[in-house]
Amino acid sequence: MSVDDRLAQLLREAKDWERGVTSILGLFLLKLPGLKTSSLPSIAIKINPVDASGTPTH
Numbered sequence: 001m002s003v004d005d006r007l008a009q010l011l012r013e014a015k016d017w018e019r020g021v022t023s024i025l026g027l028f029l030l031k032l033p034g035l036k037t038s039s040l041p042s043i044a045i046k047i048n049p050v051d052a053s054g055t056p057t058h
Contacts, residue, residue, distance in 0.1 A: 011041055019046065026050040 001009075007029075010020050016033035028046040048056040 007043060010043065016041070025054055026056065 010029060010031060014020060014031040016031060018031050020029040020031070022029060026047060026049050028048060030044040030046050032042040032044055034041050048058050051057055
């Protein structure tokens with residue numbers, strides 16, 4: 001599955017504010033709800049550093 005397909009799937013299937021994992025430790029995708037002026041959802045990138053064991057620190 002291509003990156004474009006995976007992003008489209010996240011927009012279609014994830015709930016608002018749901019966090020999606022990536023293959024990069026400490027980097028997550030967050031589905032944002034549509035705004036009042038636009039019903040289209042968006043995707044934000046959340047950076048959360050990981051500790052030595054790979055666990056997110058926040």
